[in-house]
Amino acid sequence: MALDPQDFLPLREPTFFILLSLANGRKHGYAILKEVESLSNGKIVLSNGTLYGALTRLMEQGLIERLPDDETPAPGLPRKAYCLSQNGSAVLDAEISRLENMLSRARLPVAEETQ
Amino acid sequence: MALDPQDFLPLREPTFFILLSLANGRKHGYAILKEVESLSNGKIVLSNGTLYGALTRLMEQGLIERLPDDETPAPGLPRKAYCLSQNGSAVLDAEISRLENMLSRARLPVAEETQ
């Protein structure tokens, strides 16, 4: 009954980067926020509403999973660790393929006008 | 006072394909619909609401322009021809660059966990 990754596409930019960030390993919300920011040279700053809203949604969709919390003492509220699920990983791969296809079409020499 | 193309990004998938289709030359709405469909091997079928809503919006944003109508007799309601504006062309280019950057980051070898 495995869901079709295509059903989740296209991803919006913030969702794409959240999944991409988790593809590098377990992470909690705020760490995702900071990683996306540095990965994009400060260009993409996820708002709190976007970040935590997406985490809730992606959990419900089964694209990410909770991990046992990391208990090393740190400032702030208790961290909640997440990772990609198999499904989430498949969706991310599918999205990357979609983007590659889009780009290869976009770079195509100008076709004859069909009209 | 030229607007910054970045202000229009990211484009959603339908909008991207509408602009891309117009980059190949003047076209009316229904022709865009059909071209996007064939370009994507039938995978992307714009809904009417999306298509005509986007055309109205893109006109207001100055990313596309109306052209004098093509008067060769044809079935259906009178055709309305559109083309990319200079701004629209710049936005499309900027979006393609954004996608390329995103993809090159996505293909990067797994970075060390920062957490």
Next chain:
DNA sequence: AAACTATATGTCGGTTGGCGACATATAGAA
């Protein structure tokens, strides 16, 4: 002549996901 099909444009209400503002909590440094 009537019906059907492809072409063509448009509106409307509902849904989704992102956004900014606000709220709350804590460890460590100043």
Next chain:
DNA sequence: TTCTATATGTCGCCAACCGACATATAGTTT
């Protein structure tokens, strides 16, 4: 003691997409 970075969360708003419906016409088929 205060300030800052860290950390999670909610709420209402808005933009864009979506499907269903409405309308119109030229050309072909029955």
